[in-house]
Every structure is written in C-alpha cells, then in structure tokens.
Amino acid sequence: MFFQSLGSLWFALSLPAIALLYMLKRTYIDTPISSHLLWNRVLKEQEANRPWQKLRRSLLLLLQLAAALLLVLALMEPGWWRSAAAEGHVVLVIDRSASMTGPASGQDGKPSGETKLEAAKSSALQWVDEQMGSRTTVSIITTGSEPSIAALRERDKSKLEQAIGDLQPAFGESDGTAAVSLADALLREEKEGSVIVVTDRDWSDAASAEQLKLQSPITMMAIADAVSTEGAAVAAFGVKSDPAKSGTQIAVVTLRNDGKKPAVLGADIYADDSKKPIATATANVQPGEWESVTVPGLPEADVYKAQMSKPDERYTADDALFRFPASTEQKQALLVTRGNLFLDKALQLAGIKTVIANPETYEPGEKAAQTVDWIVLDGIQDEELKSKAWQQLLAAKPIWRFIAQAPVGSESVQPKNGSIQIVEHPVTRYLSFEDIHIAKLVQQPNVTWGEAIVTFGGIPAVYAGQEGGRPMLLFAFDLHDSDLPLRPEFPVLVVQAADWMGGSAKSQLGEAVSGSQIDIDFSPNAASASWELIESAPGMKRYAEASPLKQPEANGGIVSPNQTVPDVPGLYRLKEQDAKGALVSERMLHVTADPREFASADSSRLLTLKQASAADGAGSKQPLAGSSDAAGMDRQTADSLIRWIALLLLAIIALEWGVYRRGRAI
Amino acid sequence: MNGSSSGGKPNQQSHGMHTDPLLDPSTIRLLERLSVSAKGRIRGTMQGKRRSRSLGSSLEFADFRPYVPGDDIRRIDWNVYGRSGRAFVRQYWDEQELQVHLMVDVSRSMSFDSQASLVGEPDHPARASAAAAAHHAANKLYYALQLAASVGYTALAGEDRVSAKLFANSVTGELPPLRGRGSARRLFHFLTDAWQTNRQAQEGTAAAGSDDMYNAFMSPSSLPRLAGQTWLFTDGLYAEGMERVLSALIGARQEVVFVHLLSPAELRPDLNGELRLIDSELKTGKDVALGTSVIESYLRALKQHQSDIRTLCGKCGAGYLFVDTGIPLEQTLHSIFRAAGFLRG
CATH class of the missing domain: 2.60.40.10 (Immunoglobulins)
Known part of the structure; x- marks a missing residue:
C-alpha cells in the first residue's frame, strides 16, 4: 500500500474539529408551551404527503447528498486543464548544435522541408505565444561550445520572440550538458520553475547529460528527425604530391555511408575555384562503413575540394571537405650545435634540411636570415651568441633550445623518479615517453611564453609555446644526458617538433x-x-548570409x-x-x-533527461502534474481538484453542522 | 350594593387566600349595572325576573282565556265581563329565573403560565421578575375565572340562578345552583378555590387535560339538567370533541356562549432559535427550529383554528366570544361582552 499525497493527511485534523463541534453542540432549550395543538398543525403542514416531497425540504439531506456526491467526484480524481508551466520561471534550452541543421519531420513523419532548428524555433515561438503566462519569466539558453544566455528573466514576449528568431546554429562543439546544468542553476533559487529543452535529442554528450542531477522539473520538447535512409559524407580528404609523377597531386577521398542500405557514393573533386570538377571518386559503400578512393593525377592547386556528387538528404554541412596540399618546398633549419648526430639525422629524416653551424665560427649573414626557417640551439648558451647578427636572427625566427647547463640564476636538478606527465600538444601527440631516463634537468624559473608539456619526475622537461607569433620549444635537458635519442619515439618527436616549429611557415591556416x-x-x-x-x-550559404562575419580581434x-x-x-x-x-x-x-554531430544517429544515443528523484535532494521541486516528455510536448497539464473537493466537503460538513444546530427544516 | 361588594372581598381575605380578590370593587360596580341577556324566553323553575315561556304571574299580559271553574277569580277581567257578560281570565307571562351555567376549563393548558413555568431553565432572566409580578395577569385560567365571576355576579345580581362547573379530563368541581346577590360570596369562594387548587396541582407533576374535549362531558351528570344558558370558558386547544360538546349542551337545552381565551404568548409567540417545545398537558417535547416562516405558519394555523371554532359555534347557534387575556378585564367586559350583547346594561 502506498499514499500518493501524504500532505493530505492535514485534512485529518478535521476529525478532532468535528468531534469538538459536537462537544460544543447546544441542546434544544426546553420551552414549555400550553399545547402542541397548533404547533402540530404547523409542523404537519411542513411535512409532506408523498415520499419525495419529504426530501424537498430537508436541508440536511441535501447537504449529505452533496457530500456524498463530492466523495464520488473525488474518487473520480477530476483535474483541471491549465496551460503548462504557466507560472514561475521557465528556462528554454534550445539546442542549436550542427545536427539541428538536418531536416525536420513534419506532422506525418515525412520531411517538412524545414530544418530541425527552424522547427525548434517555431515550437519555442509557439510555446511563448500560447503557454507563457502573464507572470512567467522566461530565460533562453542556447547550446554551443559554451552555453549562452539569449534572454534572461524576460517577460516581454516580443523580446523573447526576437531572441528566438535570431538564433543561428552552432557548428562547433556543442556542450549541451553545460547548457542544461546552467538552466538548472538559474532555477536553483526559484520557488517555481521548470526547464524545457528544445532539442532533436541527438547530443554528442548525451551520456554526461544523463548523469546530471537536476533539481528542477525538466521537459523535453523533442523535434523529430526526418527519417531518411540516405545519408553520406566525405569523411576524410587528403592531398599530397605524387612521388611517382612530379607536378601532380594525389588525393585520397574517404566516403562514409550513413544510410540504411548500400549505396554508390560519388565525390567530385574541385581545384581552386573551378566550377567544374576535375575528377570524381566513386565507391560502393556498405551502410555504416567507410571506403577510401585514391584519385591520382590532379593538377597543382592551392586548395582542393571534395564534395558529394549528390546532395545529402540528411546533413549537408559534412558533404564537402577542403584540403591544402602539403607544401612542396623543404624547410631549412639552422642547427647551432657542437655536434649532435642523433638530432641532425632525426631532422633530416623529418624532411628538414639542416645547416649545421658552430657558434664559435659561424656568423649568420643576410642569406641565412632568408633561407633559414627556424633555429635549433643545441646546448648553446645565449652568451655565446651575443653578436648583433645573431640577436637579429634569433629575434626573427622560431627557436628550439636544448639547455645543457644551468645558466646563472637557475640550477640543475636530478629528478627523484621517472614519472612522466604529458600535456596534450601537437609536439607530444602519439608519444608516451615510456621508460625514458633523463639524468639531469635544468629548472627554468621564468618561461612566460609557453607551458610545460612534458614533466619528468616532477620537473618540467619540455616547454612549448609561442612568442610574438613564433613557435618556441625548449628542452630543459641535454640530449646527451638522456636515453631519449635511443628510443624509437625520438624520430616521431623530432618530426612533430619540426612540424610545430615550421608551423609559422605554413602557407595556409x-x-x-x-x-x-x-x-x-x-x-x-x-x-x-x-x-x-x-x-x-x-547548404550553409543561408547561415553564412544571415549573420555578419566576426572579424579578428585587434587591440591597439x-x-x-x-x-x-x-x-x-x-x-x-x-x-x-x-x-x-x-x-x-x-x-x-x-x-x-x-x-x-553528423555521426549516424543511433537510437540508444538519444538524449533523455530527468529530474533527480525527490529523495536525492529535499529541495527539489515537484514536477508539474501530468508533464510529459513524450514526443512533442503536452500543451496542457492537469491540476488535481481533489484538494478543492476535500475543502468543499469540509465546508459542507460545517454547513451541515449549522443546519443541525438550527434544526432540520428549512 | 356596597355591602355585597365588600362582602366578597373580606371573605376571601378571611379564608386566608394569598391571591387578590377575583374582582375588584370597580368591576363589581360595573357588573351591577349589567344583566345577563338571554336570547329567547326562559323556562325555569322558580320565580325570577326573566320572561318565561310559561304563563305566570308577571305584569306582562299574555292572553285571555275563558274562565273555567277552579281559576283564580282575581284574574277575571271584570271589564270584559261587564261588556260581554262572559267571564274571561287574563293570563300573564310568567317571570322565571335564568339558569346560568358557568363551565370553566381548568385543564393544564388553561392554567399554563408561560413565564412562571419556565422550569427548564432556572437561569431564565424572565423568571425572577415574573414570579414577583402579577404572574396571573395573562393567565388564561385566572382570566377565565374572573370572567366567570363577572358573569356569575351579574346573573346573581339579576336574580338568576348560577351554577358553576370546573372541567378538565372530567368534571373536577361543581357549585350547586345559587340564587341571590348574597350568594356571590360562595361563587367567588368556589372560583378562588379553583384557582388555588389548580395552582397547587400545577406544581405537581400530574397532567390534566386531554386532546378530546368531549371526555369531560361524557357523563350525563356533567351536563346541566335545567334549560338555561351555559357559558363555556376554554382556550379551545382541543384536537377534537368540541362539536360534540356543543351539540350535547344544545341537546340539554342550553344556550351556549363559547368564550375562547388565548394568552398573548399563544397569540404572539415570542420564540426564537432551536427550542424543544413541551406540551403542558401531554408533557411531550417537540424540537422546532423557529424562524420567521415557522412563526408565520403558526399564526396562520392559529387563525384557522379560531375561525374553525367560530364557524362551529355559528352552525350550532352558539355565541362566540374571543378574549385576549392580555387585555385588562374591564376593557374586555366592556368591549366584548357588552358590545356582543351577552351582557346588557
């Protein structure tokens, strides 16, 4: 057995109240009169001849009938429809992730022709129009890499409508979890409030959103995804110069079939801003599979584009990929060293042309400043490069330093243990630095231009960063003090470091x-x-035209x-x-x-959100009765009338008491 | 006159009565000027002042009749004999006394005193003052006894015969016929006694009275033997039997005067709230929530009851007098008894 509303137990207080009334009941005052003769006539007149006429005048009976009727009514559990969330503070969380640019389903399940974001906007507008009470305050939070508040505690419908109308999709990473938890936090101090999430339920962070312990009642206004069988994407696109045939490029196009059945997918390859495709890659792709096609013999160009030959029915934003060909010209690095064969070889292996310079003899000239892309200082102290030519060169080029001995003001430390912490960085990608040993490290107290990306035994070992737009790299140890060059990871490290150092010279972004x-x-x-x-x-042209391009920030x-x-x-x-x-x-x-966002939507990935159960937190708000997170959104919620009926019943008992005191007859 | 009036009063005092005399001297003086009127000729037994239906020795000429031997020769009209040579006897109407029967209802409802009997509520504010004040001012029985005394005195003063009976369930007291003004003392004594007895009985618990008026008149002894005038003093609060009583009295050659007494408490009940109305005779209770509508329908029922009795009396040829006991006695005698012609002055 269970009770749905223990709060109604308060009505039990009526029991002692009724008992008290009867204790206080006044008896009839004995009043002797000469004879009943006339009174009998009076009362007989009031009595009726027929059974039902007797009922007519008995107020007590009528009241008891009313009480019984109310009991029956209460058992029928009546409710009163009213607009949902008509009170309090309602936070609309509108999903504007890239998946919302997909086609929305219409009433009949067929594509309605509008995108899901448009459908979401119109749903939200409809909600504001129809269900926003006059005392409701509405906040609008949109998802994005960071949730943004489009409207805060707004009562003005026109402002809300404008805020909703201005929404644009966010194509980047979409942090829906943050948006929902921000919405919940907004309501934390509110007595009445609820969260309405307008979404297609296709969230990349659905798993973490489901872990949220929400205090406020939450409702999902689901925007149905148009069921489409055909979805395809250019999953990857790469261009490199053909080693076999100079002057031509070779492209690799990877096609993905997001549909439900095998399809022959084709991708056209365009060079620069040509209107006509220069080549076409086709592949027969199984559903959910990937297929790569190599297209050789492409002419040289600054930028290549691979675009699906047939427009996608589902998402168009992933139908095209642009690629810039790898730069053909070889980078040149000035290796200032007293001799380091490992480094030299590793750099050459990475495709870097090295110019070895002995600091004692080499003095950079005008030619070096033009040809050298970046500089490696292998254990060379700054004091040794004091000449003006060196200073100019060092100030203009990216520098990769190896610190061999502690300069004045710092000291060499022997790491206590061999623990390694790696920060994710292009230089450390794919590397683990497992089991390496570094005998001696030089502590760098004042590196302001970057962060330690590798820490060995608690001491920063590698710094990476940028100084005035130039990539900088600093190894706080001498390669000779470490077994790193003997490790198989070393060439990889050098390649990535060389990529990082040469980044500034990339022709494209x-x-x-x-x-x-x-x-x-x-x-x-x-x-x-x-x-x-x-x-x-x-398919993104309309979004590009809708909002002005944000220009780079410049300061002074x-x-x-x-x-x-x-x-x-x-x-x-x-x-x-x-x-x-x-x-x-x-x-x-x-x-x-x-x-x-464009990965094929799996039904198990669909977002579900629910309010943390009342047991989790005493302060959690009760959800609106009858709220539902089924498809679409219930337009109305029900207010139970049972409490009112109980009150009415008590009123009738009070009235009955009054009648009983006054007498049965009217 | 003076003697008779003073005769009633000291007697009562000398008998140790605690109540006031039934009639005060001014009322008695008023009554002496009145006489009881009867509708038709009376057939009595004794010489009286009333025209009788039989021939007799009054001064009122009735007829001539041929003389037959044995007639009083003093009655021969010698003038007629002188003219006609035949002896005729002058006949006169006899003057006989009127038999006045006073029948007073002493049932509980008559003696009911709305104020003195608020026994159910000792704290009733009205009670203390009511007990001290003239508690019988509006008492129907007392009033009826006063009226009976008035009528009886008037009759005695008019040389009529007066007898009195008290009845409730049955006849409870009887005063044999009296004659002459000097008998007024006995009449007053009887009626004052009746009041006293009734008051004592009232303090007891025995209920007297019933719903059927005829109960008291079932035995032949309760009806007057001689033809005459019967004054019936009652509140008429009987559910039945009134018609039979009237016809029984008329059958006993009585000219009936129905004096219907109701107290102000009955005429204008000042009741309110939830009350348990206890019948003074039956001692049964009735819970009534009184509101204006109930009072209104009570008044309607009262009016209906009153007109029922009046109609009944009219059918039987009985006189009907309605008396509100709240009105002073002298005023009642004046305005009702004299105006209606039952007392002549």
Missing part, C-alpha cells in the same frame, strides 16, 4: 572546428586582419594571435594588412562542423 580558438602567427607588421568567406559548405594595432574561427563551415581567407592598409599576406582556413 589548415583546418579548424567552427567556433574554436586557434593560434595564428601574424606577420610582425600586420596591423589588422579580416576574414573573408570564399565558399561556404554545401596588434592583432591578437589567438583568434576565434568563423562559425559557419566553409572555406575562409584571412587577409592581413599593415598599418597603411597594404595587403601583407593571405591564408586560407577550412572551417568544419563538429564531425560528431
């Missing part, structure tokens, strides 16, 4: 996820920079090296201008949407 932050090394004389959209990803004539990538996927050009407005350089950036 590469690829970045929408909305993320990237480090851009601007030219020293660049005073301003601007983004320019070359080509948006298929210096362009910040840390920049936010444009939102809408596509190919962008970054133009740098000097103080006079002359073009300094042009580089291209390929902005992609978060690929996780």
